[in-house]
Amino acid sequence: MDVERDGKVAPLVDDDGLLKRTGNVLTATTHIITVVVGAGVLALPWAMAQLGWIGGISVMVSFSCISIYTYNLIADCYRYPHPVSGTRNYTYMQAVKSYLGGRMHVICGIVQYSKLAGVAVGYTITTSISLVAIKKAGCFHSKGRQAYCKFSNNPFMAGFGVLQIFLSQIPNFKELTWLSTIACITSFGYALIGSGLSLGVLIQGQGQPTSLTGVELSGLEKMWKVFNSMGNIALACSYATVVYDILDSLKSSPPECKQMKKANVLGITAMTALFLSCSGLGYAAFGNETPGNILTGFGFYEPFWLVDIGNLCIVIHMVGAYQIMAQAFFLIVEMGAKMMWPKSDFVNKEYPRKIGKVTINFNMFRLVWRTIFVIIATTMAMAMPFFNEFLSLLGAIGFWPLIVFFPIKMHIVQRDIKKLSPKWCMLQLLNSVCFLVSLAAAVSSIQGISQNLSKYKVFTYKQ
Template structure:
């Protein structure tokens, strides 16, 4: 017979014995928007300029449609073997192991966690770029348009890294909803400011000529360079559409009624639709305003940063968003390393013991392994960012690396295994055709972005870059 105390404590845990999840489709949509409306949106006008109206719109819409389809396949793989009643897969690796077996989950883990680590580097670069833009705007405003206003990104990266060391001590993903909400709001803020400033340029009649095929080949751009830029642009768009690295972490925040897969599918449609609308608006307006001269970061392209106060607000929004988005990405990476450490050293106090610390009116649990490991990771990510702070090319590389395996290959293979789709059947052939085409796109984008990074490294010395 249940007592009154039992009835009070029973609802506090889920079917797996963990604290009861309270997320829903709306909170999942917020997490999705926080991740996808990130650094990548600032590079979309540049990507549109390389691809032109026809290619830019087609690629953005195609990537979004593919994403909705494959993320819905992923949603059905949160539980195994049945999407509603099976046992939970807490990570992407675990889902791949459950459905595909063998060593496929190791390949998945290498790609996923390499990309997560890389994205934190990309966010550090993005933050420093925005902070330097704020400082340059103030410099031009005080000293005039002829002033020398170039500054090193390194001090800003170091300051961002120090702040992330403190934020990284937040124990887990479930406690990031407040940070994700703030980051989501600010992401729309800077995206709308960038679009609004571009619209202002157009309304003043100062828009530059555009083309259905993008930047024209000529004296300033060879055919070969045009090809490399197109490949890199596809990588930028691929990154902007991606949240596969944290998709299982998002699903693991959802309450179990209605089924997680149904809530996540709704969140996928809402999040990607909002994302696509914003991307097309931002990319289209930015390209219309700047034409062939569209900058890699749209908020750094408005002449001498006039109106400087509005550009500053946009860049402040970017910095706030990066603070939250960095943690959403990093927490998934932290989790897998800490799970491995606990399995490897099950009796170690250094790894397992929590030390309650009073912070204001609340209590904060400090773990020594978490403190040392996360601090070390943030320091390494910050150092790598200082060594090669190339905004567009680095973001394109991250997008290209993760697009095919995480958004297309593994979801399709898990779907085939889950539904037991017969080899060489019509559905099987259609899925594998999509798989192959996306592989070619991802390969081209990877090669293009590596070429761009190599080209920049040949011109700039590591740790000496100024903008």
């Protein structure tokens, strides 16, 4: 299908026959920032407190540099076998299958989609914590800081789940740019509010003592805290679960890999600057007493209205970020269903409905399956509302395999890098170090979750 534009005939479809993509470096950068600048940024001051100035800054900068390098490798693998003229890989699994063959793509899929499902649980927890924090801020303001102001997270999780059931009917990732833009703006809003309030504490001369090596704890406890912190930072750097969805939204000229590499640099640079300022200011303000989340953990009580605005920004961001992550999970399930039941009306038929001047397509399988997914994610969040430990576990699950292992393996195959050559050895060293970091973070987060589970009854948690 073609259309006449400025006297020339321009195709409405891309080289693969699908509707022409319109994304660019700016939209890709927006998607990246929406995903990486999540509420986890407000847990980074706590991570900095555990690692200290030397460890905290070193880990954040190191993870960011590794991320830029490996995400650029991923960008080159969007097409196979050539980064510019090859065939498109629409998903991470498809890229792994193209380059590595065998069963590697199955392992990739299990890791990727387990993490995507986990992120939905994590975002539900985060939203409820922020909504409860808004209610608590009002309670403390009117009744005093010593008042009993504890509330159940469950009603807020249920409300968030209902909203996500409706938003999940948005057909695909390419129609989320408006939601991603709003989420991106609000993510900077709460990060800047947290940083600004921390700066205000320092300006007033009320900052707490800090150290180069962080909180002083017993050997084993310090080790668990350090590993948990590294998991939090790893999660903050991750958008591998949706990186191919972002690549597949980009127009084909200039080549997608070149656009994505620019977006990687812009997005991760902005992310790193924000992470360092927020974590550094937060740690300088609270020292060893830095809470797990500087807005919801009540590092600040006043001005309560500004704390409320910050938490409201978190909620708005979580609404958009949930969909950015979930759409990639929805896509793979629905692609599989269409392959298994190509003639089923329940799976394939679209029902257009007009709401005012807007036409919305409903699909029965999409309605049923996505609703069930949101209900399950919401129920799991109610059962296990541990913020820092859950963030660390998600970071550990995805960091090594998706950001390091698969990109390096695909790059070696694509560039035909010889075994035991200097570059091969350096890549394997990077791979091994990142594996050990992920493993340590996963073990420490599981240990933290098991400790919390022993302290309270399921579905009765109050914050």
